[in-house]
Every structure is written in C-alpha cells, then in structure tokens.
Amino acid sequence: MAHKFNVRNAGILDSPDRIRFLNPENNLDEIELSGEMVLADLGCGTGYFAIPASFRVKKVFALDIQQEMLEILRDKIKKDKISNIEPILSNESSIPLSDNSIDVLFMANVFHEIEDRDSILKEGKRILKSHGKLIIIDWKKAEMDFGPPVEERLNEREVILICKSNDFELYKQSYPGLYNYLLIFQKTVPGKEKKLAEKISSDKYFHEERKQHSDIDDLVKKTLEDRKKRRQQQLER
Numbered sequence: 600m601a602h603k604f605n606v607r608n609a610g611i612l613d614s615p616d617r618i619r620f621l622n623p624e625n626n627l628d629e630i631e632l633s634g635e636m637v638l639a640d641l642g643c644g645t646g647y648f649a650i651p652a653s654f655r656v657k658k659v660f661a662l663d664i665q666q667e668m669l670e671i672l673r674d675k676i677k678k679d680k681i682s683n684i685e686p687i688l689s690n691e692s693s694i695p696l697s698d699n700s701i702d703v704l705f706m707a708n709v710f711h712e713i714e715d716r717d718s719i720l721k722e723g724k725r726i727l728k729s730h731g732k733l734i735i736i737d738w739k740k741a742e743m744d745f746g747p748p749v750e751e752r753l754n755e756r757e758v759i760l761i762c763k764s765n766d767f768e769l770y771k772q773s774y775p776g777l778y779n780y781l782l783i784f785q786k787t788v789p790g791k792e793k794k795l796a797e798k799i800s801s802d803k804y805f806h807e808e809r810k811q812h813s814d815i816d817d818l819v820k821k822t823l824e825d826r827k828k829r830r831q832q833q834l835e836r
Contacts, residue, residue: 621736623651625775626707630734630783632656636702639726641694641719642709646672646684652705653684660696662689692718696726707736708746708779711753720765724786733767733784743778755780 627648632638632655640649643661645668653659661684663669669686676684687695692715704723713719723733738746740754753761759769759782767784774780 620778621707621776623648626736626779626781627652627655629771629773629775629781630703630705630732632703637700638703638705639694639696639701640705640707641689642706642712643672643686644668646675648705648707649684650675650679650681653681656703657683659684660701661686662694662696664689664691691715692722694719694722694726698725699728701726701731702728703732703734705734708738710735710737710758711747711751716761717765720762720767724766727786729786731786732770733762733786735762735782735784736779739778739780741778746778755782758782 632652634655634657636656637658637660638652638656639660639662640652641662643649643663646661649659649661649672661669661672663672663686666688669688672684672686675681676686689695691713704727710716720733727733735758737758738752740749740752742749746752755772762769762782762784766787768787769782770785771783772780
C-alpha cells in the first residue's frame with residue numbers, strides 16, 4: 600500500500616523550510632496560468648498550492664480525501680477572505696466535478712500515493728476541457744532524509760508512461776526545485792474527434808489538390824487556345 604501523508608503532520612506542509620525546496624510560486628510560474636482558468640488541486644492538503652493559485656486563476660476546486668485537511672484550509676480561506684477557493688471532499692478513485700469543467704488538473708506530491716492511477720487519470724480526462732492540462736509535481740526517486748520512502752516514489756519516466764497509456768501526452772518537463780520534478784501533460788485527441796480532425800485535414804488537402812489540378816487544367820486550356828489562335832493567324836497571312 601502506498602504511503603499516505605498523515606494529517607497529524609499537517610504543520611510540515613506549511614513550514615517555511617518547505618519553500619526552500621518546493622516554492623509554490625516558482626512551480627506555478629511553469630504552468631502559464633491565466634485569470635480565466637479553472638484549476639482543480641487534487642490532494643490539496645492545507646492549501647499550499649491552492650491558495651497562491653487562487654490569485655492567478657478564476658476558480659480553484661481544492662480536493663482532498665481527508666476532511667481534517669479541508670478544515671484547516673477553510674480556516675485559512677476565512678481568515679484571508681479568499682472567495683474563489685471551493686474545498687471539496689474527494690475519494691481515492693473518483694473526482695466529484697462535472698465533465699469538461701476545468702482547465703488544469705494539478706497534483707503536487709500526490710501521484711505516487713494514488714493506488715488506482717488509471718481510474719484517477721480516466722476521471723482527469725473526463726473533467727478536463729478539450730485542451731486541458733494535467734500537472735504532476737512529485738518527488739525525485741532518490742534517497743533523502745525526508746519525504747516518502749524511495750521505493751514508493753516514481754521516477755519521471757514511470758509517470759510519463761502511465762500518463763501516456765491513459766491518453767495524456769507530455770508537453771513540458773522541468774525541475775523548479777531541488778527534490779521534485781514537474782511534468783505538464785495535455786489530453787490527446789480522442790478517437791471520434793481525432794477522426795474528425797483527420798477528415799478536416801484530409802478534406803483541406805484534397806481541396807487544395809483539386810484547386811491545383813484546376814489551375815493546371817486552366818493553364819493547359821489557355822495554352823491550347825493560344826496555340827490555336829496563333830495557328831489561325833499564320834494561316835490567314
């Protein structure tokens with residue numbers, strides 16, 4: 600069973616020392632957020648990323664499977680008078696959000712904890728808009744004096760392969776911190792939409808090809824007419 604962060608250690612999540620190796624602003628800079636976006640922070644904890652993200656986007660859905668974490672977050676929201684964060688109790692294999700409702704699905708140091716990753720990624724595809732992004736920040740697979748046991752961590756290649764098998768293509772990979780990696784994925788075009796896109800592309804190609812053939816036919820026709828005209832002029836002399 601994967602290691603789950605204990606709510607009794609919630610104070611560690613807001614420790615000033617954490618900013619030194621996992622600065623939320625530096626990581627959010629990598630994602631290119633905008634004020635019209637809706638972001639879902641899955642495994643939000645006490646709001647370490649959800650709160651700074653709320654100043655960059657239109658709406659943040661802060662989801663966690665531990666009610667105690669959400670209560671801590673609600674106290675922060677109330678204290679700081681933040682109006683665009685909605686805490687939501689989630690569960691292990693589904694995400695309680697509507698289809699095509701978000702622009703960014705964000706997970707920080709969470710993906711290695713998920714037991715049923717295929718189900719969560721399937722849910723991610725469902726709730727993300729057509730050009731939505733999946734953001735995964737997680738621990739490098741290396742021995743450290745802190746963080747989850749190394750045998751429970753996933754390296755970048757493992758995460759990329761898991762996401763690719765669930766129709767997410769890697770868009771960007773970076774290392775905005777010493778101990779973590781950041782991966783940005785985009786939804787691949789599903790079968791029906793892909794066929795439509797291919798058909799449009801094909802139709803466009805054949806339209807251009809037909810136009811080229813038409814232009815060639817016109818040129819040949821004009822050339823023959825010119826030859827006929829010149830021949831007629833020669834005969835009249």
